[in-house]
Amino acid sequence: MTDIDEYLPRHLTLELQEALATARVVNLVGPRQVGKTTLVRDLFKQGRFITLDDAAILAAMEADPEGQLTSLSEELSDAPIIIDEAQRSPKLALAIKKIVDRNRRKGQFVLTGSSNVFTTAEVADSLAGRMQTLKLWPLTSAEVNRVPASRLIDWAMQSAPKLPQISDPAHLGRKNYVDLILMGGYPEIRALPLRSRQRQYRDYIDAVVDRDVADVMPVRKPDALRFLIDQMAARTAQEINTSELAKLAKLKRETVDQYLDILMRLSLVTKLSAWMPGESKRDIKQPKFHFVDTGIASALRRLNDRSFDIGNSPEALGGLLESFVVGELQRALPMQDEDYRLYHWRSADRREIDILIDGGHRLALIEVKAATTVAADDFKHLKWFANDGPGKGRSTVGIVFYLGQEKLTMGEGNFALPLSSLWTAVDWR
Structure with missing residues (x-):
């Protein structure tokens, strides 16, 4: 170190x-x-x-x-x-x-x-x-860059947030963001060369299974738990059907639920419950699970900076990027002025909000795009939710995080923000 x-x-x-x-x-x-x-x-x-x-x-x-x-x-x-x-x-x-x-x-x-x-x-x-x-939790990008904790959630919860209140974000490119995903947030491991780092992350998971799991609950099938961890890394940022996962792991559904509880208590995975508007009866209720550290998830999946290129698995970056954003937001929650809760939302007709932050008086609707450009179409679910969906009549703000470098106003209380805005200074007072 x-x-x-x-x-x-x-x-x-x-x-x-x-x-x-x-x-x-x-x-x-x-x-x-x-x-x-x-x-x-x-x-x-x-x-x-x-x-x-x-x-x-x-x-x-x-x-x-x-x-x-x-x-x-x-x-x-x-x-x-x-x-x-x-x-x-x-x-x-x-x-x-x-x-x-x-x-x-x-x-x-x-x-x-x-x-x-x-x-x-x-x-x-x-x-x-x-x-x-x-x-x-593992290190945030703000901590790594030695800057104050992100206050972006408080910014979004204003009645009328304005872009000039956000300092100019760091100009990072796609490769820089991929490096952040692969490095993860463990202080002793993240700065190692890729091969050594990923070996240590895999060894780390083995040590957790061998030592820490027993402190939470005796596990009769540690190999099955290890298999489940690999599956959760591959499914980060996805809704999890535990019945399907149980069949795949050859376990009872109750056992899979127990194992997921262990992984949450050991802070290896985190769960976003489905946001329910109360009057709606058509929303999907399955939770979405995120692997807490993208460096570990990438190591378990043997991903490197070439894995996301065209011809390999470029789609794999989307889930990891979403989990990265969830991690940054979750770790910043204690430092906000008010208490907020993170959810996800999806309707039966597959309209979807990656992350929904409920502030009681206001909702922040967040999409994460693994692209360097944004278009009006990227805001269609955010706008429908706010204008015609469960957010109708409520105060909402829409944010699309993307891998470009410009912060943009997209109208109707919607903004496109570079991912590096998550650790950029904000002054809204």
Whole structure:
């Protein structure tokens, strides 16, 4: 890892600081190797750091969790105890609950792990008001470029967004975007040469299956789970019919649903539910799944910068690009002024919106195009949805992200934006 990768600023730092000031326990979850340990060690210059990846420490914690934690708490007056890979000890959660019930001091514990240690309803309910959970995702493009978090969602949710409020985006070409897709967002891996990077990403998935999955749920058929991961990488940005996937994997549908839940809890895949307008009864209700990191998805599919050329698989770029945009938007959500939720939408007659952001008072409708030019036809579903479809009578904005370099107004509250607008400065106040 280079110094520039190791110390890239993470936008979640402020959220983490605020959580420590308001909650007794902060639970920082996210995929393995995205930088959780680096973030908490860099943020907390004091405190006691222990990792349950150490077999001896894990054994001691399992033998007497309350005693071990009480002893550590007494050594530290106002600094946190930081427990890495906290999900490895099933007894940890209840022990922490007992301690923070006796001591109401904020910021007593920081837990990090690849999955949420507080999984039982009993423990989660008892810690209500005592614990805050945050998720650290792979790096965003804004973090890689050392610029502030994207505020593009807040921009879109204005009553009348204007293009001059968006600074001129970086002039990137198709090859630059393909490189971003292939690199992914894992700090230690993304800067490696392509062949080494993709080998490490594949090894990473093997390590997750071998080590992390068991912390969430025992899996009787790890080979079938590994097959399912490959299938999800090939199907990123698609609606998933679990019955069809079960036949393909030779598993029961219930097992496929369990495996998908594991992959979501380990932050390997994310799900966009279908947006429902309430009065409509014809909308397709299947969720759309996205592979969280396009670098890993590309590695599992053995894709390189030539894979998207004419004569190979140029259509493969579309799904990966859409998943890339979903990732950028999802990771920017905590930094917006208001709470927004991401969905997708498709009608029975196959009108489709790639990403729908619901702000309550306003909807942002987003299409992603793997092309360097845009045309009026690219906005037909956005305009129909807003004028004649479920968005009729509601406040909407339409955005088409594309691989060109110009930000354009397309009329009726619709805009074409270069993909690099996702990490461009926005000033709407």
